[in-house]
Structures are given as structure tokens and as C-alpha cells.
Amino acid sequence: MADTAALDDIGEIADPWAMALEEIDVSRPELYSTGAHWEYFRRLRKEAPVHYCKDSEFGPYWSVTRFKDIVAIDSDHRRFSSHNHIVIGDQPEEFLTPMFIAMDQPKHDVQRKVVQPAVAPTQLSELEDLIRQRVCAILDNLPVNEEINWVEHVSKELTTQMLATLFDFPFEDRHLLPYWSDIATSSPAVGGGLDWEERDRILGECYQYFAQLWQERAAQPKKFDFISLLAHDPATAEMVNDPKEFLGNLILLIVGGNDTTRNSISAGIVEMNRNPEEFAKLKGDPSLIPNMVSEIIRYQTPLGHMRRTALEDVDFNGHKIRKGDKVVMWYISGNRDEEVIDNPDEFLIDRDRARHHLSFGFGIHRCMGNRVGEMQLRILWEEILKRFDRIELAGDPERVLSNFVMGYTNVPVIVRPL
Amino acid sequence: MAKITYIDHSGEAREIEAKNGETVMETAIKNSIPGIDADCGGACACATCHVYVDEAFMEKVGQPEDMEQSMLDFAENVQANSRLSCQITVSDELDGLKVTTPESQH
Numbered sequence: 374m375a376d377t378a379a380l381d382d383i384g385e386i387a388d389p390w391a392m393a394l395e396e397i398d399v400s401r402p403e404l405y406s407t408g409a410h411w412e413y414f415r416r417l418r419k420e421a422p423v424h425y426c427k428d429s430e431f432g433p434y435w436s437v438t439r440f441k442d443i444v445a446i447d448s449d450h451r452r453f454s455s456h457n458h459i460v461i462g463d464q465p466e467e468f469l470t471p472m473f474i475a476m477d478q479p480k481h482d483v484q485r486k487v488v489q490p491a492v493a494p495t496q497l498s499e500l501e502d503l504i505r506q507r508v509c510a511i512l513d514n515l516p517v518n519e520e521i522n523w524v525e526h527v528s529k530e531l532t533t534q535m536l537a538t539l540f541d542f543p544f545e546d547r548h549l550l551p552y553w554s555d556i557a558t559s560s561p562a563v564g565g566g567l568d569w570e571e572r573d574r575i576l577g578e579c580y581q582y583f584a585q586l587w588q589e590r591a592a593q594p595k596k597f598d599f600i601s602l603l604a605h606d607p608a609t610a611e612m613v614n615d616p617k618e619f620l621g622n623l624i625l626l627i628v629g630g631n632d633t634t635r636n637s638i639s640a641g642i643v644e645m646n647r648n649p650e651e652f653a654k655l656k657g658d659p660s661l662i663p664n665m666v667s668e669i670i671r672y673q674t675p676l677g678h679m680r681r682t683a684l685e686d687v688d689f690n691g692h693k694i695r696k697g698d699k700v701v702m703w704y705i706s707g708n709r710d711e712e713v714i715d716n717p718d719e720f721l722i723d724r725d726r727a728r729h730h731l732s733f734g735f736g737i738h739r740c741m742g743n744r745v746g747e748m749q750l751r752i753l754w755e756e757i758l759k760r761f762d763r764i765e766l767a768g769d770p771e772r773v774l775s776n777f778v779m780g781y782t783n784v785p786v787i788v789r790p791l
Numbered sequence: 792m793a794k795i796t797y798i799d800h801s802g803e804a805r806e807i808e809a810k811n812g813e814t815v816m817e818t819a820i821k822n823s824i825p826g827i828d829a830d831c832g833g834a835c836a837c838a839t840c841h842v843y844v845d846e847a848f849m850e851k852v853g854q855p856e857d858m859e860q861s862m863l864d865f866a867e868n869v870q871a872n873s874r875l876s877c878q879i880t881v882s883d884e885l886d887g888l889k890v891t892t893p894e895s896q897h
Binding site: 444447448482485726729736737743 | 830831832834836838858861867894895897
């Protein structure tokens with residue numbers, strides 16, 4: 374089922390099919406909070422799959438909206454740089470926080486390799502029992518037969534606990550993690566509401582907290598948490614002395630493990646309510662869970678875009694992209710590309726080749742924590758089916774105002790036990 | 792045509808008649824070989840079709856190019872005989888090729 378409910382709510386947002394192509398600007402965050410973006414991208418994919426917007430809140434930018442073109446740009450890291458800027462808006466120079474997702478080779482590779490063991494499949498299998506215990510505890514303590522916000526009670530809580538584990542972060546303070554994550558992603562660079570100075574001040578507290586953790590970890594033997602891995606590797610052992618680079622990488626690891634999985638967890642509940650026949654399929658055959666997890670991640674596309682900067686003039690499908698131009702890869706659009714995905718607007722938990730989606734990105738910057746996210750969703754749904762008959766949507770979900778984070782702030786539900 | 796044997800992590804072998812011109816990854820997907828995800832569909836952009844190539848075929852299969860090496864750098868348990876199977880094209884020369892899939896793809 375397509376997002377027709379959301380389309381009804383467009384209200385004053387202009388019909389994309391009635392505009393001149395050059396007037397289309399898909400960077401406006403309200404398109405996403407209302408769900409109007411689907412039709413904008415449908416038109417761009419059809420009529421201008423490589424599209425130039427001359428003027429926007431974020432300056433001029435190219436939009437790439439088809440699946441195969443996105444893969445081509447994403448894997449062409451030699452010509453399309455991630456240096457400093459990976460979202461549509463530029464971070465002002467004084468607030469730049471270097472992080473490896475926003476670096477090119479060779480530095481990117483060095484830093485990524487240091488932290489990657491924390492989220493590699495072998496290490497994750499060690500964590501599976503612990504994650505399952507925590508999922509069970511969260512679900513067993515949920516108020517039932519009354520309205521709750523699934524985002525706060527489950528999505529946010531579970532991802533926060535996972536993140537605390539990956540950092541070996543003091544468990545009682547774990548709520549600071551989603552707080553910092555939300556602050557980090559509310560920047561004006563993605564249409565969020567916070568100003569740069571306030572964001573900088575709060576994230577300074579994040580740095581202070583982690584600098585202390587770093588000193589503790591550095592004094593102890595090496596373990597498999599992010600901070601310990603960074604503190605003990607010769608390539609990154611001095612990172613704590615560069616507050617901006619340390620903070621940048623912290624933000625990357627916190628945001629990467631937070632909004633993304635949180636919003637996929639919330640989206641699963643929303644889509645199961647919109648597609649009751651799919652929920653019936655799932656209950657009839659729980660072995661569909663891993664495939665369903667991939668389908669949720671495709672359908673939601675928790676991060677709507679990534680941006681690159683052209684390092685040289687590039688002729689791309691007949692378009693002259695100039696050196697320095699911003700190129701935005703709209704994953705949210707590519708994941709609905711009818712040329713690559715059959716019936717892309719349908720949510721089908723038994724979809725063939727469900728893993729073939731763009732949500733993790735492709736190329737050297739591909740999501741490092743993809744298996745962590747998938748594991749949390751898989752375990753959560755395994756345990757939901759053991760306990761609950763259904764999780765009913767009790768009102769309209771509220772979406773995040775952003776062109777980057779595709780998420781929900783409120784998913785009101787009533788949990789009905791078996 | 793070439794016979795290719797896929798050996799999974801537990802040691803179970805599956806022998807497939809592969810068509811020339813297709814890749815070792817495509818042959819695996821078409822024949823529902825477990826242990827190869829191939830998330831990107833053959834664009835050398837994800838490293839989820841990682842395999843270990845039998846030593847006897849290392850020379851015939853050749854060395855990874857730059858992009859493949861970059862992607863392999865972020866796979867788990869990479870060895871000297873690691874390759875992305877989407878970058879190995881089947882030919883008569885590869886008749887008898889054996890590849891082993893890792894415990895998990897990352």
C-alpha cells in the first residue's frame with residue numbers, strides 16, 4: 374500500500390506535477406514531515422533523474438534520484454568527495470567536527486577500521502543473548518491495553534541500550550546518548566530547529582563526558598567497545614587531544630546507531646498497521662522476520678539522503694556537474710525506483726531480494742553498523758510475536774521535520790497481549 | 792561453461808554448471824547458494840559477496856582492482872585469497888573453481 378494517507382495531508386504544499394521542473398526543490402523539510410516528498414521524487418525519477426536546483430535554503434544542488442545512478446555516485450569516491458560535508462547543508466567552518474564518514478581516503482579507511490570490530494558479525498553474536506534479555510525486559514514492562522508512545526517506550530529505549538553497550542557507556546546515564554544524538558541531527562544543515570551556537574554548547578558537554586571515559590579506557594586493557602578500540606589503536610590513540618575530531622567521531626557513532634534503528638523500529642509498527650495482510654503473513658510464518666527486517670529498512674529509508682561534493686568536472690548521464698557542486702543522493706527516492714524494485718510502493722515482507730536496497734549506502738562509506746540494526750529489529754520482532762497478539766495504531770504518527778532523518782516522534786499505540 | 796563448487800562455512804559443497812560471462816556471484820544467486828548476500832547486485836560496492844578462492848585458482852582468478860580492494864578492506868576475516876565474487880567472471884579457464892563462503896557477510 375502506498376502512503377496515500379500521508380498524501381491527503383499535503384495541504385498547502387504545491388502539486389509537484391503542476392510546477393516547472395526547474396522550480397522543484399526537494400530540500401524543504403516540510404515535504405518530508407507531511408509525506409509530500411513521494412510525488413516530488415516520482416516526478417524527478419520520471420522526468421529529471423539528474424536534476425539541478427538553482428536556488429534553495431541550502432544553496433544550489435544536484436539531485437540524483439534513481440537507484441543505479443545513486444550506486445554509481447556513491448561508489449565513485451575518487452570524484453565525489455565526502456570531505457567535511459555529507460548532508461545537503463554546509464556546516465559552518467567554525468562548527469566543523471571531522472568524523473570518518475566525512476573524510477576521504479586514506480584517513481577515512483584508517484579510522485573506520487579501528488572501530489569496525491565493535492560491530493562486526495563475530496562480535497555481535499557475542500552480544501545477541503544480552504540484547505535479547507534487554508528486549509524481553511522492555512517488552513515485559515510495557516503497559517498493555519492503554520495508549521503509549523511506541524517511540525519512547527520501545528524504539529528509543531532499545532536503541533539507547535544497544536548504543537550504551539557498544540560504547541560500554543554508564544548504563545544509568547544512557548539517556549544522554551539519544552539526547553546528544555537529537556541535538557546533533559537538529560542542525561540547520563538539514564532543516565532542523567536548533568542554532569549552531571546552542572548545538573555547539575550542548576555537544577561540548579558530550580565531549581567532556583566522553584573524554585573522561587576515554588581516560589578510564591586508556592588506563593585499562595583493550596576491550597571491544599568503541600572508546601577502548603580508539604584509545605588503544607596507535608592510529609587513533611591521540612584523537613582525544615583533538616576535541617573536534619573526537620567529538621565528530623562520537624557524533625557519527627551515536628547518530629549512526631540511534632535515529633536509524635529507532636526509526637526502523639517505529640516504522641515497522643506503522644507499516645504493520647497499514648498492511649494488515651502482511652502482519653497476518655508474518656504471524657503465519659515467523660521465519661519471514663529477517664526478510665521483513667530488510668523490507669522495513671528499505672521502505673522507511675531512515676536516512677533520506679547523503680551528499681557528495683564533485684572534486685572535478687564530471688559529465689554524468691549528459692549533465693555537466695562542475696567541480697565544487699553539491700550532489701545529493703536521495704536514497705529515499707532510489708528505494709522506490711520502479712526500474713529496479715518491483716512494485717516499490719508496496720510493503721511486502723516476503724519480497725524477493727529484499728536486501729537489495731540503498732538504505733545503508735554503497736561504496737566505502739556503506740553503513741558499518743548495518744548488522745547491529747538488523748539484529749535489533751530481528752530480535753525485537755521475534756519477541757513481539759511471542760507476547761503480543763497485535764500492536765494497534767491509536768492515532769496518526771507524527772513525523773520528524775527534516776530532509777535527512779526519516780523518522781517519527783510519536784507513534785501512539787495500544788499493545789494487545791496474546 | 793565451467794563447473795564451480797561453492798563450499799559453505801560448515802563444509803557443505805554445492806557444484807554448479809556456470810555460464811561463461813556471468814559472475815561467480817550471479818551464478819550463486821541464480822542457484823540459491825547460501826552465504827552470499829550480494830546486496831549491491833554486482834556493482835562492487837558492498838562486500839557482501841565475499842568468498843575465499845581455492846589456492847589452486849588464485850593465479851587464474853587474478854588480483855582485485857582498486858575499488859574491490861577498498862571494499863574488501865571493510866569485510867570481516869579477510870585473507871590473502873579473499874575476493875568479491877561479483878568481480879570474478881566465469882570462463883572455461885575457471886572450470887573446477889572452488890570457492891568457500893565466510894561464516895557471515897558484513
